[in-house]
Amino acid sequence: MSVPIPSLKGDCGDIGCWVGDLLPGCKLCMEGKKTVVFVTGVCPERCYYCPLSPWRKGRDVFFANNSEVESVEDVIAESVVSGSEGAGITGGDPIARLDRTLEVIRALKEFYGSKYHIHLYTTGILLNQRKLEDLISAGLDELRIHVTGLHSWRAIQEALKYPVTLGIENPSIPGQLRTLKDIVIKAWELGVRYINLNELEFSEGNYTSLYMRGFRPLPGSVAAEGSMDTAVEVMRWVVEEGIDVSIHFCPAVYKDRHQFRRRMELRAMRTRLPYEEVSGATVKWLRVRCPRSFEDMVVLADAGIRDGEYVITHPKVKLMEGCVGGLLEAYPTTPRRVLNETPYPHISGQP
Ligand code: SF4
Numbered sequence: 617m618s619v620p621i622p623s624l625k626g627d628c629g630d631i632g633c634w635v636g637d638l639l640p641g642c643k644l645c646m647e648g649k650k651t652v653v654f655v656t657g658v659c660p661e662r663c664y665y666c667p668l669s670p671w672r673k674g675r676d677v678f679f680a681n682n683s684e685v686e687s688v689e690d691v692i693a694e695s696v697v698s699g700s701e702g703a704g705i706t707g708g709d710p711i712a713r714l715d716r717t718l719e720v721i722r723a724l725k726e727f728y729g730s731k732y733h734i735h736l737y738t739t740g741i742l743l744n745q746r747k748l749e750d751l752i753s754a755g756l757d758e759l760r761i762h763v764t765g766l767h768s769w770r771a772i773q774e775a776l777k778y779p780v781t782l783g784i785e786n787p788s789i790p791g792q793l794r795t796l797k798d799i800v801i802k803a804w805e806l807g808v809r810y811i812n813l814n815e816l817e818f819s820e821g822n823y824t825s826l827y828m829r830g831f832r833p834l835p836g837s838v839a840a841e842g843s844m845d846t847a848v849e850v851m852r853w854v855v856e857e858g859i860d861v862s863i864h865f866c867p868a869v870y871k872d873r874h875q876f877r878r879r880m881e882l883r884a885m886r887t888r889l890p891y892e893e894v895s896g897a898t899v900k901w902l903r904v905r906c907p908r909s910f911e912d913m914v915v916l917a918d919a920g921i922r923d924g925e926y927v928i929t930h931p932k933v934k935l936m937e938g939c940v941g942g943l944l945e946a947y948p949t950t951p952r953r954v955l956n957e958t959p960y961p962h963i964s965g966q967p
Pocket residue numbers: 659660661662663665666667668707708709739762
């Protein structure tokens with residue numbers, strides 16, 4: 617960014633920056649209070665920049681946050697333990713499995729009530745008036761259209777007739793400033809107030825496709841070179857031209873570094889087991905083998921539980937000499953995703 621934009625809010629490099637307002641769904645997302653419901657990997661579009669992993673792309677899989685789920689009850693349970701106040705429904709194209717999508721929206725609204733905020737991403741290719749009405753009567757609050765063609769504009773024009781918050785969400789592709797400006801102008805003329813520009817992101821699923829087209833990742837990052845500059849240029853132009861549209865740039869690191877971390881912190885507090893110690897976005901516990909009489913004492917005192925040949929106990933429990941095992945650190949997912957194990961006792965003999 618050479619010249620600062622006076623009305624720019626946030627931080628372009630890390631948490632995201634914007635001019636105007638944020639979509640309600642983005643505000644909750646920033647607090648880590650959105651559960652991501654991946655309804656299906658099926659999608660009729662063929663975007664060359666599609667970031668889906670080969671394990672999800674084109675496959676009819678169902679996830680809530682990072683856990684594969686089988687039912688809407690699983691989605692609700694994941695939302696509860698994550699302390700969410702809303703959900704973002706994504707894919708693939710959620711409209712490709714409309715019945716499942718409607719079931720999820722209805723179930724979440726029934727469980728939490730109308731204040732639970734639900735937004736949904738689609739290109740609109742499969743959307744029509746009837747499906748839109750079904751989504752809105754199920755309780756959809758916010759629709760984000762990824763513009764990929766005329767069908768997206770048709771969906772936008774249709775959605776503008778309904779009481780649903782409407783936004784456009786597209787990747788900020790370096791070298792496509794003209795296309796992005798055209799999207800902004802058309803959105804403005806139609807009356808769309810919000811546009812999200814996501815940083816173009818390298819993933820396992822699109823690396824070759826992006827690389828072959830000349831895009832390059834920034835050193836040590838998954839973000840594409842020039843993507844942020846392109847979004848900032850769009851914001852600068854919107855301000856200079858006095859275009860009354862809010863533009864929000866969402867950096868690639870944001871999802872991993874902030875949203876994920878915040879969600880894990882909330883999850884850790886809500887799902888902490890008696891023998892776990894919460895440490896920011898992770899939980900820790902001791903898994904050790906000790907002299908039998910000591911193990912019995914720990915279990916009888918409800919200070920630990922048996923796990924096969926080990927005893928699991930809280931890191932603050934004072935162990936006797938002769939106990940060996942490890943201090944485990946994990947993300948508070950279901951099941952726990954172990955990140956590392958530090959031997960107990962340490963080489964120095966101290967935990
Ligand atoms: S619309 Fe989304 S899920 Fe479908 S191909 Fe494009 S980027 Fe991938």
